[in-house]
Amino acid sequence: EVQLVESGGGLVQPGRSLKFSCAASGFTFSDYAMAWVRQAPKKGLEWVATIIYDGSSTYYRDSVKGRFTISRDNAKSTLYLQMDSLRSEDTATYYCARQSYVDWYFDFWGPGTMVTVSS
Amino acid sequence: DIQMTQSPPSLSASLGDKVTITCQASQNINKYIAWYQQKPGKAPGLLIHYTSTLVSGIPSRFSGSGSGRDYSFSISNVESEDIASYYCLQYDNSPWTFGGGTKLELK
Numbered sequence: 001e002v003q004l005v006e007s008g009g010g011l012v013q014p015g016r017s018l019k020f021s022c023a024a025s026g027f028t029f030s031d032y033a034m035a036w037v038r039q040a041p042k043k044g045l046e047w048v049a050t051i052i053y054d055g056s057s058t059y060y061r062d063s064v065k066g067r068f069t070i071s072r073d074n075a076k077s078t079l080y081l082q083m084d085s086l087r088s089e090d091t092a093t094y095y096c097a098r099q100s101y102v103d104w105y106f107d108f109w110g111p112g113t114m115v116t117v118s119s
Numbered sequence: 120d121i122q123m124t125q126s127p128p129s130l131s132a133s134l135g136d137k138v139t140i141t142c143q144a145s146q147n148i149n150k151y152i153a154w155y156q157q158k159p160g161k162a163p164g165l166l167i168h169y170t171s172t173l174v175s176g177i178p179s180r181f182s183g184s185g186s187g188r189d190y191s192f193s194i195s196n197v198e199s200e201d202i203a204s205y206y207c208l209q210y211d212n213s214p215w216t217f218g219g220g221t222k223l224e225l226k
Binding site for chain 2: 035044045046047050059061062095100103104105106107108109110111112
């Protein structure tokens, strides 16, 4: 059974940094692209970043480029998101998602971790 | 970026009704659209991909259709467990973009 479990969210002040992780199990992690998708309170879904199976390429939405870094450790089956220079508009639940093997839609999601950026 | 215009934002239905949600893309997305269900406090779950391919284990009362820029998602015989929000996703091009969502409520 595919399982994705995020950890490390919390309350952080504007301008500060936060790094959280997603532990994957139930599939061969190193075969799949992985992503972070976020959802601000009472709002819709927004793709944040993607990393391909071996970590050699990454993609970001414009509003987080230069501030967020997606990375992975295939030996540990773990995905990471390093968030720097945080802004209030980054407040959201962040979901770790597996991207399907062929077409890269999001086929499995973790339960999410909440990040609140506030002074 | 491809914009996904989803409608309606909310929908009220009675048990047993058929409901339809639409998503219009700002350009041709070549049938690369998926549909998700999200219940309050939970992560989204994949229902359909490539316009009409039902995920294993999803009831056949869920269906999708469309081509080019215009797509639809339907639930026939709405059941109480279907009360949720629904989102479309285009995955034809990066950045991946979602529709604004449709909240399905019971009448």
